[in-house]
Amino acid sequence: MTSTRAQTQPQTQPQTQPQARPEAARRSIGAAGPRLEAWEKVTGRAPYAVDHPVPGAAYAWVVQSTVARGVVVDVDTSRALAEDGVLGVLWHGNAPRLEPIGEPELMVLQSPRIAYRGQVVAVVVATSPEAARAGADLVRVREDGTKPDTVLRIDHPALYQPVQVNAGYPARSAIGDVDAGFAAAAVRIDATYRTPAEHHCAMEPHATTAFWERGCLVVFDGTQSSTAVHEALAGLFELPPQSVRVVNEHIGGGFGSKASPRANVVLAAMAARLVGRPVKLALTRQQLFAIAGYRTPTIQRIRLGATADGRLLAIGHEAVSQTSQLSEFVEQSAVLSRHMYAAPHRLTTHRVVALDVPTPVWMRAPGECPGAFALESAIDELAFAGNWDPVRLRIDNEPPVHPEEQIPFSSRHLVECLRDGAERFGWTDASGRVVRDPRPAVRRDGEWLVGTGVAASTYPALTWPSTALARATADQRFDVEVNAADIGTGARTVLRQIAADALDVPIHCVEITVGDSAIGPATVAGGSMGTASWGWAVTKACRLLRERIERDHGGHVPAGGVAVRADTTLEIRDRQEFARHAYGAQFCQVRVSTVTGEVRVDRLLGVFAAGRIVNPTTARSQLLGGMTMGLSGALLEQSVLDPRTGDFVTGDLAAYHVAVNADVPRIEVAWLDEHDPHLNPMGVKGIGEIGIVGTAAAVANAVHHATGVRVRELPIGLAEMITRSDA
Incomplete structure (x- = not known):
């Protein structure tokens, strides 16, 4: 390496890879170029979740709780139902029953319990957005609230250490004796760092268009994973997988807030079933701050101890964050300290407290982003205390292997x-x-x-495992399908480049399709694993297609075409x-x-x-x-x-x-x-x-x-x- x-x-002229073919100048990977969908987006032609035309569409507007902890005592819908254009009002007393699938955040309108301020307590459906909003203003919700517990504190009595944190990491790791190593150090830093709650603020709000047709549910959803939404809807509404289709052709940003199914898609599907016609639901910017998730605030104590010549002896990183009363989400803020620098004595821990607040979710670089602020600030403090150059200090503590896993x-x-x-x-x-x-x-x-x-x-x-379909037509064209989500990153653009090289054809011969659960399962556009995961599936499908054409058809595509579907589960599992x-x-x-x-x-x-x-x-x-x-x-x-x-x-x-x-x-x-x-x-x-x-x-x-x-x-x-x- x-x-x-x-x-x-x-660079517009990429370096030749070891496996390069003689026509390396024709390579697509490594070539600079604009996004495929750029023209559609700048001209306003790209259809987002609520832009898709559906006949007879109705519109939904949510009603939110005004207390952070309590119950809904009564919902009076009479005035709203009398409003011109209002077709119906959903609340926990008349909402369809959902099948629990292990995610409490999606069990909307299933009980009178209020777990945080801004929780959806009713949905008004009407013939226009204006009528839906007017109807929502007329819904009278009587709530019985109690004083909420909303403040994250380092000394909160309900703090606990979970078994795991986000992404399945153990909540605690320890090697050596960090207290002894810290005490023996010539230069020490012991400091506490705080990061605030942050919201994603993507350009496109969370939005859904949903309709039912002959027992099947179709949704256009602004999601980073139509596969996850497909699975959730099938489970919640007890539908066969083939009876649910989720389309996410264009997404106006997400930063993690759309990486998992959210309440809007479930509410739109429920509302469409209630009124028997398509429903469009787009949350407002203000509503997003309660419903769409956020990055948890953190309190992080960092202890660093080093020898007189700047070699780390001890690294301690203790992170505290919050979650909701509904669901446990623990930001993995201390995990990066497990492998960033070498030290014989190490301790990383996570503690969390369930408060009367919305559930935090992934936000761009969950864990690493707040964790690096604490660790990298502390490294700078250590460098200043020891009179060492901050760049040199980092270089001098470079680990030869993973310091904790020893791989x-x-x-x-x-x-x-x-x-x-x-x-x-x-x-x-x-x-x-x-x-x-x-x-x-x-x-x-x-x-x-x-x-x-x-x-x-x-x-x-x-x-992460994904599937892809590659199809060759008799006119020397290639159609490649993978259920990727392009959230503005250029996913379809780079996947087309990957496909062209795997097929060994010029890029203009390849058409790429993304954003449809009907294509087959694929991983989320999150965790910085989209291109790596989808591209692996695309590469496998395209190479298998090329091999099949050579082996079975003498290098010529028959009139009916040739298609190959590939799955990368085995390759990823056995790495x-x-x-x-x-x-x-x-x-x-x-x-x-x-x-x-x-x-x-x-x-x-x-x-x-x-x-x-x-x-x-x-x-x-x-x-x-x-x-x-x-x-x-x-x-x-x-x-x-x-x-x-x-x-x-x-x-x-x-x-x-x-x-x-x-x-x-x-x-x-x-x-x-x-x-x-x-x-x-x-x-x-x-x-x-x-x-x-x-x-x-x-x-x-x-x-x-x-x-x-x-x-x-x-x-x-x-x-x-x-x-x-x-x-």
Whole structure:
């Protein structure tokens, strides 16, 4: 395995792989190009969930609870039903009974219990959106509420340690004696870091069009996994799998909030059954803040102990988060500390408390994003305390194998990312000598203090079984189908490139179809495993198709065509055991005003090692987008909960701030030409999430370098900067 520097600008001439055919110049993988659906999207022709035309459609509007803990005593629908255009009102007294499938969040309108403020307690269906909304205003819901418990505290008496956290990781791991190792260390850091609740704020709201036809249920849903929605609906409504179809041709973003089935799709299906006609349901931006999930707030204690020469002896990472009274979701914030750096003494734990709040869900880089803010900030603190260069400290603690599992890494080029990024950023010169002045609060430009920071990133390189269908026609065309979800990442674009190379044909000969559960099961567009998983299935199907044409038909496609379906379950299950991860390093320069305390990011640089890059254009967009979202989280994003009511008071885009053009500086993206034969046939790792992982820590570390103020809580506010920036 080798790693060489790639150019900052996307490469249009990819390097030849070992298995390259003589016509390598015709290769599709590695070629830059725009997304296939770009024209449809910019012209408004791409149909999203509620854009699909269906005859006689009705519209639904939800009614939400106003208490965070209690029961619905009574629902008076009489005034709503008398409103012109209102066709019906669903509530727990008349809603169809659903079959439990193990996900309480989907058991909507099944009981009078209220578990959080904003929970759906009724749905009004009418002939127009306006009539549905007017009817919802006329529904009278009588609630009996009690004082809610809504505040996450490090000393909450109901905190407990679960068995597992998100993605199936054990909640606790321990090697050696972290207390003894910490006590023996020459340089120690013991600090607590806090991250707030955050909401996804995708452009397209959660929305569904649903209708029943001859006992079959069809939905157009804005989901990151039509397979998961298909399975959930079949179970909830006790339908044969062939009687449910879920279409998600275009999705306007998700960031994890649409990775699992949500209440909107179940409610739309129930409402369509109630009124006997198609129903469109689109949640409003305000409704999303209660119903669509969020990233849990975290409290994380990091203990790092090192020898006098900067070798880590002890790593302790204890994470606390919240979940709801309905369902357990535990953010895996401490997991990255299990493999990021070497140390003989290690402890990582997770504790969680069930509060009267909505259930948290996956949000871009769940676990790694908040976890890296804590760990990478602490590494910077340790470097400052020991008078070590932060880049050098990370390099000196590079593990040769996974520190806890003691298995080899399939590839690990974090050191190369750090070195390459340091030179590009001007942290080091061409010889590798550090030229950055480590002293805080010494660089000044008028009223602005200037500083630089660094952080490392990682994200697991996951794959999951999927199926794909490849079909050849007599006119030398190829149709490839895989139930991928393109949430704006360019999935259909890169899958077409993968298919063309596997078929050994020019890309214009291939048509790609995604976003339909009728194609067959496929994994979610999440966990940065979409391209790796779907692409593996596509590659297998296309190679088998090519072999069949050669073997059975002498290289010629018969008049009736040839089709092959492939499933990757066996290949993924039987893979050799490796620790598979992508890595990156982010560098940041900030300015902090000594007058207002305002923090401005001047420059961001990210260098990544993420396997083979299928399409430099779409890859650059994903990495740049992740870093932009990380900047947004560092400086702006925070969902504020009123502890008295359990209501997210920042419940719209006027109060919940996300980065806009004026907030985003020059962002540079680069990647290494990484070859890893232990991943999948394409040699790719996911890139959708790694860009966000280290960005907030890089910003916070730069703020410390600029001001001498150590920020341990996000978002980075003004008050502390104002009071201490001139100190």
